[in-house]
Amino acid sequence: MLSTQHINHCIQRLLAGMALLRQGARLVAVCLQQAGTDWYRQDFPLIGYLFKYLLAAFLALWVALKMEMDQPATALLTVVIVMHFRSGMVITKSYYRLIGTVIGILFSMLLVAWFAQDRFPFFIAAALWIGMCTAGSLVYRNFQSYGFVLAGYTLCIVGLPATLTPWHTFQIASTRMSEIGVGLLSATLVSELVLPQRLWENIQAVVRSKFRDFSVLLGTGAPAGLNQPFLKFMQDIYQLEAFRSSAQFETDDARVHSATINRLNVQFMAVSTTYVVLQRLIQRLQTRVASKEADALQVLMQPLSAAVLIDGQPASHAEAITRVQQAVAAFQHDFDTRLAVQLQHLLMHPEVNQLEVETGGELLSRLAKELTAYLDTYALLVAQPRARKVASREFTADQLHMHIDWLPVSIAATRGALTLLILAAIWMTIDWPSGILAMTLGVITSTLFAASPAPMATIRQFSVGVLLGIVLVYISNVFWLTAVHDYVMLCIAITPAVLLTAWLSARPATTLVGAGLGIAYFLMVGFNQALGDNPVKYFNDSIALMVALVVSGIMFSLTDYAASPWAKARVFTQLRKLVVDACLHASMTAPIFEMRTRDLIQRSGSVHRPQEAESVRVVEALCAALEVGHAVLALRAVARGVLAQPYQLVQRTLTLVASYYKQPGLAQQQAVLQWLDHFLAWLQGGEYADALLPSQVRKLTTQLHFIRLVIAAEMPQDQASTSTGADS
Amino acid sequence: MMHEWIPREFAFLDAHVPTLFVAFLLAAAAIWLIDKVLAAWGIYDLVWYPALLRVSLFFGLFSVFGLMVY
Known part of the structure; x- marks a missing residue:
């Protein structure tokens, strides 16, 4: 005979077994469901x-x-x-x-x-x-x-x-x-x-991943070098353009947002270039023995890096993006006072060149401005795509220019x-x-x-x-x-x-x-x-x-043009030619210069092979061209508002820079550097201080100094190329 | 009725072209316009299957134009 205790025991074990089974079944169901969704997402x-x-x-x-x-x-x-x-x-x-x-x-x-x-x-x-x-x-x-x-x-x-x-x-x-x-x-x-x-999902994915990568880059710096991320960004830009150009027959949001996407691309080009230029400036300063200037710039940069990441992560939803926007706006708001404090602080070190920190500061404030514009468009596109209908009308960002x-x-x-x-x-x-x-x-x-x-x-x-x-x-x-x-x-x-x-x-x-x-x-x-x-x-x-x-x-x-070493040499020549155009032709504006330079590199095919040494060289040259081209264009923008005599001096600077980029020889370089030193001394001497406003003097000085830095830094590479040219 | 005075075929540069082809082109052009308006007003946000709506609108319009000929 079975005792009640025994029966209870059996029932309990049965219940425990059933619970275990149920748990197992649930696990299997979850696994199946997971596999099913994976299958639906990937293979279906x-x-x-x-x-x-x-x-x-x-x-x-x-x-x-x-x-x-x-x-x-x-x-x-x-x-x-x-x-x-x-x-x-x-x-x-x-x-x-x-x-x-x-x-x-x-x-x-x-x-x-x-x-x-x-x-x-x-x-x-x-x-x-x-x-x-x-x-x-x-x-x-x-x-x-x-x-x-x-x-x-x-x-x-x-x-x-x-x-x-x-x-x-x-x-x-x-x-x-x-x-x-x-x-x-x-x-x-x-x-x-x-x-x-639908294309819209692809577009959103590219836009988001580009933003995520850029936030991480801004937030953590570029420990592994800038070239790889920069190439990746270029790939993303042209992929997005490819999607955008196909979206005009779509029924979904992609078509309505076409202009916004174009604008985002242009803004992203601007902000990524400025960031790369700034980083290259800091790196160049760091190679010197005493890099107080680089340290000062990094201290200035720090709040912006902190602003784009939230708890070390890139912003992913609407609220987070708004917070980033606010943080960047706050950064912009009190940037000038912080720059002044830093400069004051550096007065104690007489060996420090204040001008270099000012140049970096100028770049940094431009970066913040462009970042704000990019973030606004990004927020419009990703966080609140429904609230666009009126807003998207006013965008008249032009097409990505081609370089043929x-x-x-x-x-x-x-x-x-x-x-x-x-x-x-x-x-x-x-x-x-x-x-x-x-x-x-x-x-x-x-x-x-x-x-x-x-x-x-x-x-x-x-x-x-x-x-x-x-x-x-x-x-x-x-x-x-x-x-x-x-x-x-x-x-x-x-x-x-x-x-x-x-x-x-x-x-x-x-x-x-x-x-x-x-x-x-x-x-x-x-x-x-x-x-x-x-x-x-x-x-x-x-x-x-x-x-x-x-x-x-x-x-x-x-006729494999793209693979010939001649074509590669031509890419470098053409980059220089674009810089010359930026110096001499009034029709060249910053966005057009940016787009044509990038299109040239994109068409040269280096973007598709980011691992090769050759591509790295091309990207280096691209960054150098972007750097000096934007400085020249900024210089011209400042010069537009000044009186006749300083204007002629700026014109002479531009002609000299152009002649250096046309024929990169040692003599031309020395000529440019001498002239720039002369011009800078003239500006700082205050001899003609009444001809210019203080703010104009500051802007001219920083741009000229920046151009001087870039051209002076080109020296070793240039000598190397002339010496190998002489050898062969 | 319309079909009494619209010919079913006409000569275009001495080539016989069915009027139905013109109806097709007209319907395509009309749909292109309507589609722009619908997208701008955000009608497609309210529709379950926008592509289906677009295609059925096209066929509806094409049939109307076609029935005018025949």
């Missing part, structure tokens, strides 16, 4: 994207077949070209693709109308057109550049086939246009309506034109049936990769994709398409290629492989005029694609 978008890609392709195929178009594969190719992870990007890409196609078609018709009877003028005009398109694709950024690629490519798919049957030109043009239209409509419809991925270097542009244009001419010559001399296909791919590669920082690596990746595509075409033409007898089976037959293309192009490391695969597959797949396999055509076409890749690879390696 990719699966959704693959699904969307397939859906768009099937829709385009169905419409193209239903309308009995000549080449349904062109519609599919269009889908492959414009599909993108983000919905807004698809619409923007389609928009530029449409413009490029329409212009390309119009030009093809003109070309056929003019030169259909003679091939030489035809190909020369076509080569000129391709050259122009290549140049355009290099000059413009983002998807605008894409429009030019498409304008060139359309010439190949409309103009070249039309030369064989000129009386069908109009028909060819209108069918290609409809096929492309079907592709564009399906891609945009599907990516808008099915699981749309015509030399690489003309090299690329020549390359594009030559690639077309070489392939055309092969086509004509050996009477090759697949010449048009080769020219099409040749033009695609030479326009699409013109702006690539490392074209050889790009071509290699793309070629891997094309090879994969050729293999896949063989399998699907010979084994799958021959078994197809209705729409559903056709869909099944093309599914592997579509999925593989989508998957490869969604991963950043293999985007180009995906592009090559998609383009090669849908250029060659066998359901255009007749379904199924035609071995002769298949081999001809594969050889054509390979020949095109080889020719454009050779052309790229022969």
